[in-house]
Amino acid sequence: xxxxxxxxxxxxxxxxxxxxxxxxxxxVAGGVAGKLMGYKxxxxxxxxxxxxxxxxxxLARDREEKLKYSKQxxxxxxxxxxxxxxxxxxxxxxxLVLAIPIMGFALATRCPLQWKTAVLGVTLYILGGLSITxxxxxxxxxxxxxxxxxxxxxxxxxxxxxxxxxxxxxxHSHRVHHRYTDTRRDPYDARRGFWYSHMGWMLEKPNxxxxxxxxxxDLVDDWVVRAQHRHYISxxxxxxxxxxxxxxxxxxxxxxxxxIYAGIFKAFVIQQATFCVNSLAHWIGEQPFDDTRTxxxxxxxxxxxxxxxxxxxxHEFPSDYRNAIKWYQYDPTKILIWASSKIGLAYNLKxxxxxxxxxxxxxxxxxxxxxxxxxxxxxxxxxxxxxxDKEYFFEKSKETKGLVLISGIVHDVSGFxxxxxxxxxxxxxxxxKDATTAFSGGVYAHSNAAHNLLATMRIAVIKDxxxxxxxxxxxxxxxxxxxxxx
Amino acid sequence: xxxxxxxxxxxxxxxxxxxxxxxxxxxVAGGVAGKLMGYKxxxxxxxxxxxxxxxxxxLARDREEKLKYSKQxxxxxxxxxxxxxxxxxxxxxxxLVLAIPIMGFALATRCPLQWKTAVLGVTLYILGGLSITxxxxxxxxxxxxxxxxxxxxxxxxxxxxxxxxxxxxxxHSHRVHHRYTDTRRDPYDARRGFWYSHMGWMLEKPNxxxxxxxxxxDLVDDWVVRAQHRHYISxxxxxxxxxxxxxxxxxxxxxxxxxIYAGIFKAFVIQQATFCVNSLAHWIGEQPFDDTRTxxxxxxxxxxxxxxxxxxxxHEFPSDYRNAIKWYQYDPTKILIWASSKIGLAYNLKxxxxxxxxxxxxxxxxxxxxxxxxxxxxxxxxxxxxxxDKEYFFEKSKETKGLVLISGIVHDVSGFxxxxxxxxxxxxxxxxKDATTAFSGGVYAHSNAAHNLLATMRIAVIKDxxxxxxxxxxxxxxxxxxxxxx
Ligand code: HEM
Ligand code: HEM
Ligand SMILES: [Fe+2]
Ligand SMILES: [Fe+2]
Ligand SMILES: [Fe+2]
Ligand SMILES: [Fe+2]
Numbered sequence: 024x025x026x027x028x029x030x031x032x033x034x035x036x037x038x039x040x041x042x043x044x045x046x047x048x049x050x051v052a053g054g055v056a057g058k059l060m061g062y063k064x065x066x067x068x069x070x071x072x073x074x075x076x077x078x079x080x081x082l083a084r085d086r087e088e089k090l091k092y093s094k095q096x097x098x099x100x101x102x103x104x105x106x107x108x109x110x111x112x113x114x115x116x117x118x119l120v121l122a123i124p125i126m127g128f129a130l131a132t133r134c135p136l137q138w139k140t141a142v143l144g145v146t147l148y149i150l151g152g153l154s155i156t157x158x159x160x161x162x163x164x165x166x167x168x169x170x171x172x173x174x175x176x177x178x179x180x181x182x183x184x185x186x187x188x189x190x191x192x193x194x195h196s197h198r199v200h201h202r203y204t205d206t207r208r209d210p211y212d213a214r215r216g217f218w219y220s221h222m223g224w225m226l227e228k229p230n231x232x233x234x235x236x237x238x239x240x241d242l243v244d245d246w247v248v249r250a251q252h253r254h255y256i257s258x259x260x261x262x263x264x265x266x267x268x269x270x271x272x273x274x275x276x277x278x279x280x281x282x283i284y285a286g287i288f289k290a291f292v293i294q295q296a297t298f299c300v301n302s303l304a305h306w307i308g309e310q311p312f313d314d315t316r317t318x319x320x321x322x323x324x325x326x327x328x329x330x331x332x333x334x335x336x337x338h339e340f341p342s343d344y345r346n347a348i349k350w351y352q353y354d355p356t357k358i359l360i361w362a363s364s365k366i367g368l369a370y371n372l373k374x375x376x377x378x379x380x381x382x383x384x385x386x387x388x389x390x391x392x393x394x395x396x397x398x399x400x401x402x403x404x405x406x407x408x409x410x411x412d413k414e415y416f417f418e419k420s421k422e423t424k425g426l427v428l429i430s431g432i433v434h435d436v437s438g439f440x441x442x443x444x445x446x447x448x449x450x451x452x453x454x455x456k457d458a459t460t461a462f463s464g465g466v467y468a469h470s471n472a473a474h475n476l477l478a479t480m481r482i483a484v485i486k487d488x489x490x491x492x493x494x495x496x497x498x499x500x501x502x503x504x505x506x507x508x509x
Numbered sequence: 510x511x512x513x514x515x516x517x518x519x520x521x522x523x524x525x526x527x528x529x530x531x532x533x534x535x536x537v538a539g540g541v542a543g544k545l546m547g548y549k550x551x552x553x554x555x556x557x558x559x560x561x562x563x564x565x566x567x568l569a570r571d572r573e574e575k576l577k578y579s580k581q582x583x584x585x586x587x588x589x590x591x592x593x594x595x596x597x598x599x600x601x602x603x604x605l606v607l608a609i610p611i612m613g614f615a616l617a618t619r620c621p622l623q624w625k626t627a628v629l630g631v632t633l634y635i636l637g638g639l640s641i642t643x644x645x646x647x648x649x650x651x652x653x654x655x656x657x658x659x660x661x662x663x664x665x666x667x668x669x670x671x672x673x674x675x676x677x678x679x680x681h682s683h684r685v686h687h688r689y690t691d692t693r694r695d696p697y698d699a700r701r702g703f704w705y706s707h708m709g710w711m712l713e714k715p716n717x718x719x720x721x722x723x724x725x726x727d728l729v730d731d732w733v734v735r736a737q738h739r740h741y742i743s744x745x746x747x748x749x750x751x752x753x754x755x756x757x758x759x760x761x762x763x764x765x766x767x768x769i770y771a772g773i774f775k776a777f778v779i780q781q782a783t784f785c786v787n788s789l790a791h792w793i794g795e796q797p798f799d800d801t802r803t804x805x806x807x808x809x810x811x812x813x814x815x816x817x818x819x820x821x822x823x824h825e826f827p828s829d830y831r832n833a834i835k836w837y838q839y840d841p842t843k844i845l846i847w848a849s850s851k852i853g854l855a856y857n858l859k860x861x862x863x864x865x866x867x868x869x870x871x872x873x874x875x876x877x878x879x880x881x882x883x884x885x886x887x888x889x890x891x892x893x894x895x896x897x898d899k900e901y902f903f904e905k906s907k908e909t910k911g912l913v914l915i916s917g918i919v920h921d922v923s924g925f926x927x928x929x930x931x932x933x934x935x936x937x938x939x940x941x942k943d944a945t946t947a948f949s950g951g952v953y954a955h956s957n958a959a960h961n962l963l964a965t966m967r968i969a970v971i972k973d974x975x976x977x978x979x980x981x982x983x984x985x986x987x988x989x990x991x992x993x994x995x
Contacts, residue, residue, distance in 0.1 A: 028899055028914055028971075031939045031947040039934050040952050165930070202931075202953055238932060313957045315985075339958040342930035373928070375958065378886050382961040385881050392878065395871050400864050413514055428514055442859070444651070444828035445688075446724060448525050453517045461517040466526050467688055471799045472825040472861065475868040485514075499801075 040202070042238030099230040116225045119186055120294055127287030134279045140271050144285035147184065147267060151293050154182035156329045156356040163190050163242055164197040167344040167360075169371040172247070174363055179251040184262030186290045187297055189252040191242055198237035200301075201341055205316050208235040213305035213317040221302035263290050296327045303327075304334035312339045312383035314390065322353060330354030339383055340375040348380060402478030405432070405492050411483040420455035428457040430497050431488030434480040463498035464505065471495050526688070528724030585716040602711040605672055606780055613773030620765045626757050630771035633670065633753055637779050640668035642815045642842040649676050649728055650683040653830040653846075655857040658733070660849055665737040670748030672776045673783055675738040677728055684723035686787070687827055691802050694721040699791035699803040707788035749776050782813045789813075790820035798825045798869035800876065808839060816840030825869055826861040834866060888964030891918070891978050898972040906941035914943040916983050917974030920966040949984035950991065957981050 038044040098110045158178025161167040170178070179190060187193055196210050203209045210229070211220040242248045251258060264286040271281025308321030318338040325332025325346075330353055333346040344361075347354035363369035411419070411433060420426045425437025427450070436443075440450045445467060453461060462469060462477075469477075474495040484490055491497050524530040584596045644664025647653040656664070665676060673679055682696050689695045696715070697706040728734045737744060750772040757767025794807030804824040811818025811832075816839055819832040830847075833840035849855035897905070897919060906912045911923025913936070922929075926936045931953060939947060948955060948963075955963075960981040970976055977983050 028902060028943045029941075030943045030945070031951070033947055033951040036935060036938050036947050036952045039938055040931070238934075241932070315957065339956045375962075378965075379958055379961055381881065382885055382887070383958050385878055385885065386957060386961075388874070388878055392871055392874055395867065399868055399871065401868070416514060445526070446727070448724075449522060452522050452525055455515075457514045457516045459516070461519060461522050465517070465519040466522045470825045471801065471872065472865055472869050475872075476861075476865055479864070 040238055041236035042240050043236065045240070097230060097232070099228050111227050113226055113228055120222065120225065123287055124291040127283050127291065130279070130283050131288075134283055136284055137275065137277050137280055139275050140277050140280040140284050143267060143271055143281065144289045147181075147285055148289045148292055150181040151185045151289065152296060152329050153356060153359055154178040154180075155185055155187065155293065155297055156331055157359050158182050159187070159190055159193050160197065160331065161344055161356065161360065163245075163248065164194040165342050166241065167342045167373050168364070168369050170363070170369045171367070174368040175245070175247045179247050180258070180262060183251060183255060183258040184266070184290070185293045185297070186259060186263050187294060189255040190248045191239065191252040194242050195237055195239050198239065199235045201338065202237055203235055204318070204338060207233040211301040211305075213302070217302050217306055220305055221298050296329075299324055299327050300331045300334065304332055308332070308335070310335045310387065312336055312380075312387055314387060325353045330356045340380065342373050343375045344372045345374065400479055401475070402481045405481075405484055405490065408432075408481060408484045410486050412486040416483075416485060417455075425450075425454055427453050428485060428488075429459050429462050429477065430492075430494045431485050431490030432481050432492070432494075433483040433485060434477060435482045436480055439476075439480065459497070460501065463494070463501045468498060468502055474498070526724055527722035528726050529722065531726065583716055583718070585714050597713050599712055599714055606708065606711065609773055610777040613769050613777065616765070616769050617774075620769055622770055623757075623761065623763050623766055625761050626763050626766040626770050629753060629757055629767065630775045633667075633771055634775045634778055636667040637671045637775065638782060638815050639842060639845055640664040640666075641671055641673065641779065641783055642817055643845050644668050645673070645676055645679050646683065646817065647830055647842065647846065649731075649734065650680040651828050652727065653828045653859050654850070654855050656849070656855045657853070660854040661731070661733045665733050666744070666748060669737060669741060669744040670752070670776070671779045671783070672745060672749050673780060675741040676734045677725065677738040680728050681723055681725050684725065685721045687824065688723055689721055690804070690824060693719040697787040699788070703788050703792055706791055707784050710787075782815075785810055785813050786817045786820065790818055794818070794821070796821045796873065798822055798866075798873055800873060811839045816842045826866065828859050829861050830858045831860065886965055887961075888967045891967075891970055891976065894918075894967060894970045896972050897969045902969075902971060903941075911936075911940055913939050913941075914971060914974075915945050915948050915963065916978075916980045917971050917976030918967050918978070918980075919969040919971060920963060921968045922966050925962075925966065945983070946987065949980070949987045954984060954988055960984070
């Protein structure tokens with residue numbers, strides 16, 4: 024005998040997946056705002072720490088923390104009380120996704136919206152939104168295609184203005200989300216409720232017990248990503264708030280309006296739209312490709328997220344540059360990428376094969392069908408039926424006036440005689456007899472429905488009979504043989 | 510051993526089905542027009558002949574005819590020529606379904622349509638159409654429910670005005686159609702083309718080789734049916750043409766208009782609509798219940814036929830008083846029957862069980878799915894793969910850099926390494942090894958789609974390995990075991 028085949032070392036492979044098996048380039052986060060949308064336990068690990076750490080030190084620290092929390096529980100494991108609620112809250116995120124927008128709403132009462140400012144806001148909303156979906160998400164987090172410098176600069180610039188953190192942070196937590204979907208390690212774990220997956224997860228401190236890592240060394244290899252991360256705070260403030268303020272002020276003297284509407288409001292709307300991918304897209308809609316996990320397809324989610332709403336597809340085929348595959352589905356991000364490739368700004372667009380896509384569809388439909396089948400009455404399975412010998416059938420036929428033998432199976436049709444669409448006399452002629460041929464084309468080739476009905480009337484199987492449960496198939500064989508007659 | 514169970518005598522049973530096993534009431538056909546929509550070979554058998562004939566005389570005559578046609582071919586078996594075309598045509602039907610309408614169109618040029626006459630025509634069209642669908646078809650031909658005298662009189666009266674023959678004739682050929690659907694015995698055999706099933710069948714003489722009979726003794730038991738049949742010609746002429754002429758003439762002095770529009774035109778439209786059930790309903794639309802025969806469901810057919818367009822359903826469930834089962838489908842005939850039952854005019858409404866209906870849907874969907882499945886690549890079946898022992902796997906792994914063992918199956922992933930959405934390094938770590946656990950949750954619980962992809966890369970099976978082709982199921986079992994981890 025040969026020796027066993029070596030198994031992949033799970034610990035080593037996890038280190039590869041987390042990117043902790045090799046030194047990672049040092050990239051210093053650009054201040055607190057760079058950490059938005061990463062959660063605290065993750066924020067505590069800086070890039071250089073990641074680089075230095077190997078699996079053993081990580082494991083050692085996990086053990087340490089476990090010990091610590093076995094004595095004193097982490098804040099996330101304690102109930103919310105009047106005394107500790109402020110410890111539960113992630114105040115940085117609170118300011119960036121709630122306090123600033125509320126301030127914006129308050130200021131808005133003093134500043135009427137001008138239509139030029141509105142147009143500016145909508146324009147920046149579109150540029151920012153597409154930078155998140157086409158850039159942050161499909162380009163960087165999923166490597167669904169490659170992009171030349173101008174497009175990457177565009178994405179990094181306008182993406183920063185969405186106040187959702189740097190590409191590096193965003194890509195990391197998104198990869199963790201895909202890798203750990205619907206587990207406690209999933210940062211936006213949809214199983215914990217709509218609110219939690221929408222904003223709750225970023226407003227309260229998470230449990231470090233469930234920390235997770237994903238390899239993002241390929242992101243850090245891109246100088247655009249590194250530069251954006253380093254200068255994130257200033258870039259974000261400039262693109263998100265100062266730029267719209269200056270444009271609206273310089274050209275039509277609406278500094279405050281530009282700040283409020285094309286700045287704060289725009290950022291708020293983009294944030295909410297992005298959050299919808301984590302909440303709505305895991306809650307409403309169909310699951311045409313797989314229903315073992317929460318992601319769902321819904322046109323509504325697609326509308327608010329520039330086409331990211333076909334999320335059931337996306338979780339099955341994450342590195343496909345498309346989210347929608349049918350022409351009538353709404354996926355402007357896909358069109359942007361496709362158009363960019365036509366003018367040479369994007370290349371290497373990845374798609375999953377049509378075969379793989381249709382396999383998913385077929386398997387999911389099969390599941391649904393199996394569920395429907397299980398809820399219907401298909402007649403007693405033959406193996407659960409009593410076996411009668413012929414003598415017993417004769418005897419019984421004298422007592423009960425509605426026994427008909429078809430395909431080696433005894434059916435009690437007494438309750439159906441007067442219901443028979445072909446008339447009572449024909450069934451009466453057949454009771455106590457073998458009606459296989461008559462029923463299967465000799466007199467009338469019954470519909471598939473009639474064969475189903477017949478099965479529900481099974482009561483016994485004839486010993487040594489030519490038994491076949493699929494009477495419709497038996498009929499088709501009989502008909503094929505007598506084809507010449509027609 | 511017991512003696513064999515007697516089989517149903519096919520000849521006897523066919524006699525029962527044809528109604529030739531017992532004397533049938535004598536009902537004299539009311540002139541040539543009563544025979545409309547029956548075809549010539551049928552028309553030659555009058556009701557009293559049927560009553561006198563037993564199976565033996567029928568068989569004898571069949572033999573006789575066979576002999577006759579073996580010498581001289583029946584007109585229907587001869588090609589159409591300049592010399593014999595007038596022998597091919599069924600002139601009675603030609604007059605009733607083509608000549609009269611053409612005459613009507615010609616007269617119409619001289620007689621402008623008045624709106625009152627139009628309303629009368631539409632009213633009579635509705636009353637006539639519903640009498641065919643609710644009366645001729647569902648009540649009498651299919652016994653889908655029972656009706657009290659007033660409703661039967663209503664149907665018989667307005668049904669006569671549709672110039673489609675008597676209930677007796679109509680019901681007979683319709684039962685033959687259902688019993689012999691898609692065979693040469695089917696009077697409107699859809700397999701012979703759209704035109705043939707629409708009107709061709711009644712305009713040319715059929716081949717008596719394919720004559721067929723159905724038992725209609727239950728129809729003849731109804732005195733309304735007998736009376737209508739006896740007086741058909743006068744009743745038809747009166748209801749179809751004279752009545753609308755008189756009404757329009759007496760009340761708004763439009764005798765000619767009443768005759769043309771509310772008489773001839775109305776009859777023409779109803780005829781065409783009815784013919785559509787034989788043609789359109791076997792040609793356009795979906796087959797949600799069964800696709801082994803031609804009938805189809807289509808909203809368009811339903812619209813022109815007062816709801817008879819769900820013909821795939823109808824051929825599976827002919828004695829169901831409904832044709833449409835969903836609330837949003839158009840079936841006014843069903844509503845008429847249902848409303849009649851609410852006011853006591855109809856009773857004993859028959860439906861097939863929801864179970865039987867859903868069984869049909871499920872089976873048909875399964876067929877479609879199986880067809881789709883068969884067109885996709887699911888990877889080489891394990892039984893067609895070579896069996897490698899472990900030694901051979903080691904050896905091969907040295908040559909080819911992309912062999913991965915998962916679930917006892919060897920996969921060649923070399924072409925996929927750089928395509929891997931989880932990154933190339935993870936696959937590289939796994940080559941030459943058993944990656945079952947890593948692939949199935951140890952590092953990442955792959956999507957169903959990934960498992961499908963994996964299957965397409967199979968190249969061999971490991972001897973004495975723990976082989977399972979359903980790697981997704983294997984993964985789900987593994988995940989269930991380590992549930993506690995999340
Ligand atoms: C024993 C159980 C039987 C069941 C459950 C049954 C069921 C049905 C059903 C559901 C139909 C409606 C049409 C269709 O679905 O195809 C039908 C019609 C008919 N059946 Fe049966 N049948 C039985 C036995 C027989 C036998 C033994 C005969 C002949 C000896 C027979 C002859 C006919 C005929 C002639 C029709 C009329 C076809 C038509 O006009 O649509 N049936 N039967
Ligand atoms: C050998 C054949 C393999 C195939 C065909 C394959 C296929 C895929 C596919 C299609 C995805 C996209 C996400 C999904 O569909 O679930 C994926 C992601 C991934 N795979 Fe694999 N994989 C293979 C091997 C491996 C191995 C051996 C490992 C681990 C040792 C691994 C780890 C991962 C990880 C970590 C991801 C990223 C999850 C994410 O961010 O979405 N894969 N793989
Ligand atoms: Fe998601
Ligand atoms: Fe994603
Ligand atoms: Fe039909
Ligand atoms: Fe019918």
